[in-house]
Structure formats: C-alpha cells, structure tokens
Amino acid sequence: MAATRLQRDLKKKRPFESAAQEAALNLLRTSDRLQHRFVRLFRQHGVTPAQYNILRILRGEGQPLPILEIASRTVTVVPGITGLVDRLQQAGLVERIRCEQDRRVIYVAVTPKGMDILAALDRPVVELHEKLLGHLGQKDLKELNRLLAKARAPWPDE
Amino acid sequence: MAATRLQRDLKKKRPFESAAQEAALNLLRTSDRLQHRFVRLFRQHGVTPAQYNILRILRGEGQPLPILEIASRTVTVVPGITGLVDRLQQAGLVERIRCEQDRRVIYVAVTPKGMDILAALDRPVVELHEKLLGHLGQKDLKELNRLLAKARAPWPDE
DNA sequence: CGAAATTAGTTTACATGTCAACTATCTTCA
DNA sequence: TGAAGATAGTTGACATGTAAACTAATTTCG
Numbered sequence: 001m002a003a004t005r006l007q008r009d010l011k012k013k014r015p016f017e018s019a020a021q022e023a024a025l026n027l028l029r030t031s032d033r034l035q036h037r038f039v040r041l042f043r044q045h046g047v048t049p050a051q052y053n054i055l056r057i058l059r060g061e062g063q064p065l066p067i068l069e070i071a072s073r074t075v076t077v078v079p080g081i082t083g084l085v086d087r088l089q090q091a092g093l094v095e096r097i098r099c100e101q102d103r104r105v106i107y108v109a110v111t112p113k114g115m116d117i118l119a120a121l122d123r124p125v126v127e128l129h130e131k132l133l134g135h136l137g138q139k140d141l142k143e144l145n146r147l148l149a150k151a152r153a154p155w156p157d158e
Numbered sequence: 159m160a161a162t163r164l165q166r167d168l169k170k171k172r173p174f175e176s177a178a179q180e181a182a183l184n185l186l187r188t189s190d191r192l193q194h195r196f197v198r199l200f201r202q203h204g205v206t207p208a209q210y211n212i213l214r215i216l217r218g219e220g221q222p223l224p225i226l227e228i229a230s231r232t233v234t235v236v237p238g239i240t241g242l243v244d245r246l247q248q249a250g251l252v253e254r255i256r257c258e259q260d261r262r263v264i265y266v267a268v269t270p271k272g273m274d275i276l277a278a279l280d281r282p283v284v285e286l287h288e289k290l291l292g293h294l295g296q297k298d299l300k301e302l303n304r305l306l307a308k309a310r311a312p313w314p315d316e
Numbered sequence: 317c318g319a320a321a322t323t324a325g326t327t328t329a330c331a332t333g334t335c336a337a338c339t340a341t342c343t344t345c346a
Numbered sequence: 347t348g349a350a351g352a353t354a355g356t357t358g359a360c361a362t363g364t365a366a367a368c369t370a371a372t373t374t375c376g
Contacts, residue, residue, distance in 0.1 A: 235364060
C-alpha cells in the first residue's frame with residue numbers, strides 16, 4: 001500500500017493500522033488546519049475565534065444573553081466563558097449587565113464596537129469558507145456533511 | 159429548508175448561509191467531539207493527548223529525537239514542545255539527553271515507564287477508533303478520507 | 317581568527333479549554 | 347421563618363497552543 005499524503009506529512013513510518021484510524025487523524029488534521037486559517041483572519045481584526053464566536057452568538061440572538069446560556073451554545077465550560085467575556089469586555093466589545101430580578105444572573109451585550117467588528121468580518125468569513133471549501137463543489141460538500149453527521153450520530157450527547 | 163441536526167444542536171436561529179459554512183462547522187464540531195473522547199481515554203492513563211502523541215512519535219521512531227524534530231511532527235511550535243517534554247519528564251515518561259557533538263541539541267528518549275503507558279494504551283486506542291468510527295463501514299471511511307484529503311489539497315502547506 | 321549570523325532550546329506572556337472550589341443569590345422545605 | 351439545597355458566576359490551578367524575546371552553541375565569512 002502506497003503511503004498516503006497524510007502519512008507522508010506526518011513522517012509516519014508504518015502504514016495506518018485501520019481506515020478508522022486514518023479517518024480520525026484525517027479529521028483532526030483537516031479541522032486543525034482549517035481553524036488555523038480562521039485564526040489568522042480573526043487576528044487581523046483583533047479578535048480570537050472563540051471571542052468572535054461569542055459575538056456572533058450574541059448578534060444572532062439579537063439581545064443580551066446570560067453567561068450560562070452563552071456557555072450552552074459553545075464548547076467552553078462556564079469559567080472559560082467568564083474569561084472570554086472578561087477579555088471581550090476589556091476590549092470594549094461587550095458589556096456585562098446584572099439582571100435586576102435575579103442578582104445572580106449576568107447578561108452579556110454586544111457594544112456598538114463589537115457590532116462593528118462583526119460587520120467587518122461578515123464578508124471575509126464567507127469568502128474564506130468558499131476559498132477553503134468551495135472547490136469541493138455542492139455534491140461533495142453535501143456528502144461530507146452527510147458523512148460527518150453519520151460519524152457523530154451514535155456518539156452520546158455531552 | 160429543514161433545520162439540520164447540527165443547526166439545532168447549536169440553537170442557531172437562521173439556516174446555514176452555505177454548504178461550505180455548514181461543512182466547516184460540521185468538521186470542527188465532529189473533530190472536537192472526537193478529541194474529547196480520546197482526552198477521556200488518555201486521562202485514565204495519566205497522560206494528555208498531546209503527551210501521548212509525543213510518546214507515540216518517539217516509539218515510532220525507535221530512538222531518541224531532537225526537540226526540533228518532534229515539533230516538526232506535531233502541530234505544536236517548539237516552545238510548546240519544551241513545556242510538554244518538561245511535564246513528561248516530570249512524570250518520568252521521558253528523559254532529556256544532550257547531544258555531545260552539538261551541545262545545542264537535546265534528544266528526548268522514552269523511559270521504560272513511558273513505554274508501559276504506550277503499551278497499556280495500544281489496545282484501548284484501537285478499540286476507541288473502531289467504536290467511534292467503525293459504524294461508518296469501509297466504503298464510507300474511504301470516502302471520508304477522500305473528501306478530507308480533497309478538502310486539504312489546495313491549502314498551502316504551513 | 318574573530319565577529320556576525322544562524323541555530324537549538326528555553327523563558328515569558330497571553331489566550332483558551334478543563335476541573336475544583338468558592339462566593340453570592342435564589343428556591344425549597346421542615 | 348430560617349436553614350438547607352440549588353443555582354449563576356467567579357477564582358485559582360493546570361495543560362496546551364502561540365508569538366516574542368532571550369541564552370547558549372555552532373557555523374559562516376570578511
């Protein structure tokens with residue numbers, strides 16, 4: 001069996017033990033490299049991917065959200081959201097608003113400056129997606145989505 | 159267009175703007191959840207995925223490797239490898255050996271304890287791969303590998 | 317030959333993701 | 347009613363990945 005491109009990339013001496021292992025590594029590596037491209041894009045606008053994601057979530061909701069709610073929509077646990085919101089607040093992109101009915105609850109709202117960042121990134125984000133994945137074409141993109149969904153289907157929710 | 163499972167998972171209000179964006183998010187999410195499963199497995203044996211990867215690389219090479227070489231085989235830049243090797247060394251899983259011909263070079267070697275960890279994880283790692291991706295079947299796995307490779311093909315090397 | 321340039325690895329600072337513990341606030345129940 | 351239990355968010359510690367700066371060692375070149 002000829003060494004796959006992935007195998008050569010990794011300077012791996014032995015062939016993959018199984019297709020599943022190759023797929024897993026393929027998945028991680030592709031995802032990692034994809035993320036890197038977005039990291040670079042976001043960095044040009046002064047935010048990190050995780051920060052951008054929070055801004056995006058808040059804009060999508062159209063109103064301030066409690067920290068617990070934000071956490072439920074991201075891969076990050078609550079203490080991590082605290083840190084993210086800290087830094088977003090420091091950068092003037094969000095503000096914290098304590099709920100008057102329940103003093104435990106903190107709402108996070110996007111500032112106009114945060115909205116500006118989002119607006120500035122709307123087009124570049126779309127373009128980067130097309131640039132990185134557009135060559136797959138609609139048929140293969142749908143197939144990729146199908147396979148990824150099929151892969152996840154039996155995994156228990158977290 | 160009916161909301162996809164992924165969209166519902168993310169409590170996303172609006173449909174995906176494009177198949178490319180859906181695929182990107184699908185990729186990141188699938189990869190993330192896959193990694194989580196391995197994190198849990200490795201944690202049971204007292205190592206993190208990145209540490210395990212380094213042990214694996216060293217065993218695969220069959221001899222000690224310089225830090226720069228290790229870095230070239232992982233997604234981590236050199237200062238990060240220093241930290242990883244620090245912690246591996248602290249745990250007694252690797253040792254540092256300074257090269258006598260070039261005093262700048264540090265070789266990293268797996269200790270017998272490190273080899274024990276690797277051996278203990280060999281089978282569980284294979285089984286987890288099968289468990290998480292085996293249901294796709296050979297045909298779909300090959301197709302997934304093809305699509306992921308095709309996705310990456312035009313991306314410049316880093 | 318010796319200074320300048322290059323290289324290998326470390327240190328420092330930062331962001332992010334995780335877990336455990338903690339504080340403040342609200343709800344439940346005897 | 348007031349204590350116990352539950353909840354929302356924060357703090358602290360840790361690992362990992364990144365960039366910049368630094369130190370030690372080797373190589374290059376005038």
